[in-house]
Structure formats: C-alpha cells, structure tokens
Amino acid sequence: MLAGESLVLPPLHRHWIMLVKALSIPVGVSSVLLIIVDGVAGAFVPADVKVIFTLVMLAAVGLWAIVVWLQWAAASLTITDQRVILEEGIFLRTSKVIPLDRVQDVSTTQNLLGRVLDYGMVEIDAAGVSGSETFPYVKSPEMLRDQVFVLSEQLRRGL
Secondary structure, three states, X not given: OOOOOOEEEEEEOEOOHHHHHHHXXXXXXXXXXXXXXXXXXXXXXXXXXXXXXXXXXXXXXXXXXXXXXXXXXXXXXXXXXXXXXXXXXXXXXXXXXXXXXXXXXXXXXXXXXXXXXXXXXXXXXXXXXXXXXXXXXXXXXXXXXXXXXHHHHHHHHOO
C-alpha cells in the first residue's frame, strides 16, 4: 500500500460458485468414465486396469481442483481509501490499479442464480485510457459497487 493509504475492504475473492462451475464438467466426465469402465465394461476389463484407471481419473480431477483453487485464491479485489486494486494470476501475475478519483461509473450484473446466491460481475469504468475493468463472480456486488461509489465521491469532494 502507498504511504498514507488505508485499507477500506480486505481483499475480496470470487464467489465459491466459480469453483463449482470450473469443477463440474471434469467431475461429471470423470464420473461417467468411471461408471462405464468400472460398471458397464467391468466384466471385460481386468481388475488391475480398473484400479489404475480409477486412480488416474482421481489424480487428474484432484490436480484440476488444485489448479482451479489456486486461480481462485490468486484473484482478488482490494479497496483502499485511494484506489481499487485488481490482481489475478499465479505464474503470470497481473495487477490493475484504478485511482478512486478517476472512477466514473460502477455497475453490476447479476443473473437469477447470482441474485439467489449473492454474486455477480462488477464493472468499474475509469477515466483515461484504461477504460473499464471487470471482476466476475464477486460476492455481494451491490455492496461493493456502493462502497466504491461512496469512496470516489468523497475523494472528489475532498471529504
């Protein structure tokens, strides 16, 4: 953080639904393949092959879950009294900083499931060449939108 800057909201991570969405297809495909190999074709496949196949599938899903979780943990949105900081990436770390005095608009988008589970996308429109930045799967997007808007207005008015 910069000198004289204070944290308004601790780093926010994406909603847990992102983890569910990223893992649903690999878990579903693995489950179907395991049912086919272990159940339907079980009489034709040797027991050793079934065990190895099951272990390989579990390892693949486990590794995928670790990668998804690391991506989730690495993406954060931090709000201070002077700026909004968006950070993403594990090996290739990107950081975008939006000064609060340059924020022109903060908008949110939520689908039906997002309204029920309280997550959505926050888009922060800033003056200058950076344009707008989006952060999907944010917990409580309306609270975040209101917080950024209030802080940017206070900074502009010198309060």
